[in-house]
Amino acid sequence: MSQMSKALRTLFPQVNMRKILLVSLFLFGIFFRIGSTYLFPQPFVFDEWDYDDIARDIIAKKEYQTISAYNAYRTVGYPIILAAVYYFFGRENQLAWVTLQAILDTMVAIFLFIIARRIFTSQVPAWMAFFIYLINPFTMPYVGLRLTEIMAIFFLVLVFLLNFQFLATKDPKLIVFLGFALGYLPQVRPSFMLFCLTFMIFLIHKIGKVMEDSKYKKNIVLILFLVFFSLPLGFNLFRNLKYYHRFSFSTADNVFIKELYISLFMEREYGTDLPPEVNMIHQEYSLAPDKEQIANKYKQLIIENVKKDPSKFVLDRFKKIWYIWEKHQIFPYINLQDSRLISCIYWTNIGFLMMGLLGFFLYCKDKIISRKKNWWFIYFSGFLFIYLSLVHSLTHASERFSIPAYPFIALFAAYAIWRILGRKSKTSFPHD
Numbered sequence: 130m131s132q133m134s135k136a137l138r139t140l141f142p143q144v145n146m147r148k149i150l151l152v153s154l155f156l157f158g159i160f161f162r163i164g165s166t167y168l169f170p171q172p173f174v175f176d177e178w179d180y181d182d183i184a185r186d187i188i189a190k191k192e193y194q195t196i197s198a199y200n201a202y203r204t205v206g207y208p209i210i211l212a213a214v215y216y217f218f219g220r221e222n223q224l225a226w227v228t229l230q231a232i233l234d235t236m237v238a239i240f241l242f243i244i245a246r247r248i249f250t251s252q253v254p255a256w257m258a259f260f261i262y263l264i265n266p267f268t269m270p271y272v273g274l275r276l277t278e279i280m281a282i283f284f285l286v287l288v289f290l291l292n293f294q295f296l297a298t299k300d301p302k303l304i305v306f307l308g309f310a311l312g313y314l315p316q317v318r319p320s321f322m323l324f325c326l327t328f329m330i331f332l333i334h335k336i337g338k339v340m341e342d343s344k345y346k347k348n349i350v351l352i353l354f355l356v357f358f359s360l361p362l363g364f365n366l367f368r369n370l371k372y373y374h375r376f377s378f379s380t381a382d383n384v385f386i387k388e389l390y391i392s393l394f395m396e397r398e399y400g401t402d403l404p405p406e407v408n409m410i411h412q413e414y415s416l417a418p419d420k421e422q423i424a425n426k427y428k429q430l431i432i433e434n435v436k437k438d439p440s441k442f443v444l445d446r447f448k449k450i451w452y453i454w455e456k457h458q459i460f461p462y463i464n465l466q467d468s469r470l471i472s473c474i475y476w477t478n479i480g481f482l483m484m485g486l487l488g489f490f491l492y493c494k495d496k497i498i499s500r501k502k503n504w505w506f507i508y509f510s511g512f513l514f515i516y517l518s519l520v521h522s523l524t525h526a527s528e529r530f531s532i533p534a535y536p537f538i539a540l541f542a543a544y545a546i547w548r549i550l551g552r553k554s555k556t557s558f559p560h561d
Contacts, residue, residue, distance in 0.1 A: 151239065151259075158235035158263045159228070166227050166273030170460045177275040181220075183208035201373055201381040201415040205364050206316025207277045230272045233283040238262045240286045241540050247293055248492075248503055249544060257543035267478065268535050269402045270460045277317050281533045284314040285321070286511075288328065291504070296503075299339050302352045307332070308357035316361045318533070319379050320524075324516050328509065329358060335505075375420060383424040387414050388524040391425045393434050396445060397452045398527040449520045449526035454482060456528055481538060488541030491548050510537050 152532065173181075179200050188209060211226060218225035238259050245255035262268075271278035291307040294300070311329060315322040336354060340347035362378040373381040387410060394404040417423035435442045443446075457471055457477035458464040464471075493507055513534055521530040 138516050151242070151545075154259070154263060155235055155239060158238060159231045161264075162231035162234060162269055162272045162545060163224075163227055163405060165269060166231075169460060169463075170297065171270075171272075171274055173275070173461060178273070179203050180208050180211060180275050180277075184211035184215055185220065187212035200419075202381055202387060203318050204319050205368050206313055206318075206361065207280050209364060211275060211282065226275065227273055230279045234268060234272055234279050237268075237282055237536055238285050241536055242291045244286075244290055244506075245543065246539055247297075249547075251547065254543045254547040257546055258540045261543055262536055262539040265481075265535065265539055266459050266474075267456060267481075271532065274461065276461070276529075278529060278532045281314065281318040281321070282536060284310050284317060285533050286536050288314065289509070292332070292505075293503070296335065296339060296505075301346070301353065304336070304350050304354045307355050308354040309360060312358040312361040315379065316364060318426050319384060320517075320520050320530070321533075322379060323520070324513070328513070331505065331509075344484055347418070382415055382420060385523070386424045386427050386431070390431050391470070391525050392445070392449070392523055393431065395525040396448065398525045443458055446522040449524070451524040452526040453518065453521045453528060453531045454478075458528075461529055481542060484542040484545045485538035486541070488543065488545030488548070492541060510541075 180203065183200055183203060183205060187205070210229075214222075214226045214229060241262050242255050244260040245258045246252060249255060287310045288307065290305055291310060295303040295307055311325050311332075315325050320337065332354065333351065336351050337347060365380070366376070366378050369375045369377045369381045372443055372453060375381050390410055391407050394406045414423055414427070455475065457475055459474055489507075489510065496504070496507060514537075517531055517534055521527075524530065
């Protein structure tokens with residue numbers, strides 16, 4: 130590759146080989162994802178119905194007004210984007226929304242490349258992170274599903290990238306996009322609300338520091354950030370007031386109570402048969418006209434259940450922390466039921482996680498020695514893994530819940546591979 134890149138630069142001295150390679154791989158990533166969607170089709174079921182219902186209602190056609198109380202535990206961040214695709218290309222045009230998600234997921238690989246170039250001392254692990262995420266089998270299957278995983282990944286990684294750019298350039302325009310992306314993430318995945326509020330507090334502190342040379346400019350930037358962070362919250366507020374007459378920036382239902390109750394009877398989401406207690410709450414929780422009353426009812430049931438065996442409750446939380454990081458299958462619905470394939474997927478994922486964890490600790494060690502900047506990236510990367518583990522230990526522990534963290538696993542896995550190879554790779558990657 131080294132000789133080839135040198136030869137090409139000799140023949141075409143004005144051509145930026147790195148950009149050509151990035152664009153080529155970007156297009157490959159898009160078509161690879163679209164192709165895999167049609168090679169391994171998944172059914173249109175369960176959660177997809179809910180997002181589709183809300184999207185159809187948003188585009189305001191009479192035959193699409195199918196909004197129901199069953200959707201009171203959903204937010205509108207993802208359905209709004211889905212509705213836009215439906216409006217311009219039609220609901221039955223599967224290729225339209227699949228292409229959008231394929232583009233967004235492939236853009237995440239580009240984002241990781243840019244971030245890795247900033248935090249690592251070599252472009253080699255940056256290219257590795259790009260390649261690993263481009264072909265990883267864990268996030269790609271969600272491109273062909275009307276679920277929130279791809280959109281959550283996109284906004285999460287975008288937040289980290291924009292924060293790097295803002296802290297480096299102090300450009301007030303970036304704070305507008307950063308604030309909006311940070312506010313939009315919990316509208317796609319409500320479980321990220323506390324994570325985003327924590328990040329918001331950090332950014333308010335940072336804005337005060339990077340803009341300390343001008344108090345007027347600092348106040349303007351801070352106001353812009355808070356306004357654009359709050360803007361996406363208005364989407365759900367409007368919907369909740371219109372349909373459920375509730376003042377809530379997140380879901381109309383108290384999802385925390387619902388998920389915690391379900392977690393008492395579902396140790397993990399594995400299998401199709403639901404316990405009767407879970408069927409019961411699914412049938413009555415969102416349909417109840419008095420949201421406070423139904424939440425209090427199940428709150429009392431939770432307390433009674435925990436009091437019976439508090440040690441089991443605590444032990445189950447630790448089990449669930451592990452369960453969400455396991456992967457027994459790569460598609461959420463239909464998979465080949467081959468024990469060897471399941472075992473291969475499971476141990477590939479374990480190896481991927483271990484390599485990512487090793488890379489994180491190696492990067493922390495190197496960071497301490499070099500005393501370089503951008504410590505916030507280590508703090509929030511580590512916080513992300515801890516946060517997802519703790520929050521979803523209080524749920525039914527679906528293996529899907531950890532998917533948004535997989536870009537960061539790819540990033541640190543690349544660093545681990547580079548360090549294991551002794552940083553002596555002689556591969557010459559294209560550059561400017």
